[in-house]
Amino acid sequence: MAEKVRMQSTRRHKPGARACQKAFLLAHMKAAEQAARRAAKVLESWRQRFTVNEKARFDLVTEADVASQKTIQEFLGRRFPGYAFLGEEGEAAKVRPDLAGPPTWIVDPIDGTTNYVHDCPLYCVSIGLWMSGDLVVGVIYDPCRKEMFSGAKGLGAWVNGRRLHTSSADRLDQALLATGFPPDMRGQEITLDWWRFFSLRTRSLRRTGSTALNMAYVAAGRFDGYWAFDNHVWDVAGAAVLVCEAGGTLTNIDGSAYDPFTPDALVSNGPLHPAILKAWRSGPGS
Numbered sequence: 001m002a003e004k005v006r007m008q009s010t011r012r013h014k015p016g017a018r019a020c021q022k023a024f025l026l027a028h029m030k031a032a033e034q035a036a037r038r039a040a041k042v043l044e045s046w047r048q049r050f051t052v053n054e055k056a057r058f059d060l061v062t063e064a065d066v067a068s069q070k071t072i073q074e075f076l077g078r079r080f081p082g083y084a085f086l087g088e089e090g091e092a093a094k095v096r097p098d099l100a101g102p103p104t105w106i107v108d109p110i111d112g113t114t115n116y117v118h119d120c121p122l123y124c125v126s127i128g129l130w131m132s133g134d135l136v137v138g139v140i141y142d143p144c145r146k147e148m149f150s151g152a153k154g155l156g157a158w159v160n161g162r163r164l165h166t167s168s169a170d171r172l173d174q175a176l177l178a179t180g181f182p183p184d185m186r187g188q189e190i191t192l193d194w195w196r197f198f199s200l201r202t203r204s205l206r207r208t209g210s211t212a213l214n215m216a217y218v219a220a221g222r223f224d225g226y227w228a229f230d231n232h233v234w235d236v237a238g239a240a241v242l243v244c245e246a247g248g249t250l251t252n253i254d255g256s257a258y259d260p261f262t263p264d265a266l267v268s269n270g271p272l273h274p275a276i277l278k279a280w281r282s283g284p285g286s
């Protein structure tokens with residue numbers, strides 16, 4: 001999250017530039033919301049009739065994932081021709097966009113596919129906008145609860161139009177934390193060690209099966225923190241802006257400046273971050 005959004009055409013006249021930037025970001029946020037609602041209709045239309053395939057061991061994909069991504073890509077492609085697109089499904093390159101390249105939509109068409117497959121109502125559509133080395137717009141839509149989380153850099157974050165604020169807990173023994181596990185746990189047992197560690201020191205832990213919802217819930221003050229070791233950029237791109245705009249803190253696990261293209265993430269309400277980092281330094285065996 002190192003670089004600032006570049007709005008070259010508006011730089012010279014500051015008040016006007018700010019208004020222009022605001023309108024620019026809100027227009028993209030609204031378009032992403034529309035795309036997410038369309039994708040949610042696609043998910044509904046595929047329920048109970050999809051087939052399940054494995055991309056890798058326990059890493060599920062259905063026709064609904066593919067159709068949802070296609071809907072989002074086509075809708076946003078029509079609205080913003082010339083923008084790049086990075087989605088979880090398909091063969092297109094999934095690499096960090098070139099700094100000088102066009103804005104890039106980063107999309108997870110279903111975050112929580114295993115839940116979707118089992119008809120467990122914990123999944124969502126996630127859309128983020130990456131511009132000049134930064135995530136500037138994020139939208140998460142949960143079709144089961146009809147909750148639209150949206151945010152734009154510098155402007156705020158909302159759920160169904162209500163402003164989001166992170167919680168105030170600053171001690172582990174006051175905290176409800178969430179985490180995510182990779183589809184194939186073999187070789188990832190460290191994550192179970194941390195599960196045990198935080199289970200013994202917090203009010204409770206949740207594993208929802210959706211990274212995007214975990215992070216959106218931190219933004220909403222429902223969870224106080226979230227950690228994971230195995231994310232992809234499409235898992236986090238929609239929710240990162242929400243967390244920042246709601247007052248939360250995002251870093252990598254070691255406390256360094258957050259890079260959404262790396263797999264580990266530590267997300268918190270802000271006040272709890274030092275306590276989690278301290279735990280991290282002591283190790284799960286302590």
Ligand code: IPD
Nearest residue numbers: 111112113180181182209210211
């Ligand atoms: C999964 C979810 C889950 C996380 C897994 C992801 P998917 O995404 O975000 O919370 O723990 O690592 O693969 O496959 O449902 O898009």
Ligand code: CA
Nearest residue numbers: 108111112235
């Ligand atoms: Ca995902």
Ligand code: CA
Nearest residue numbers: 088108110111
């Ligand atoms: Ca997915």
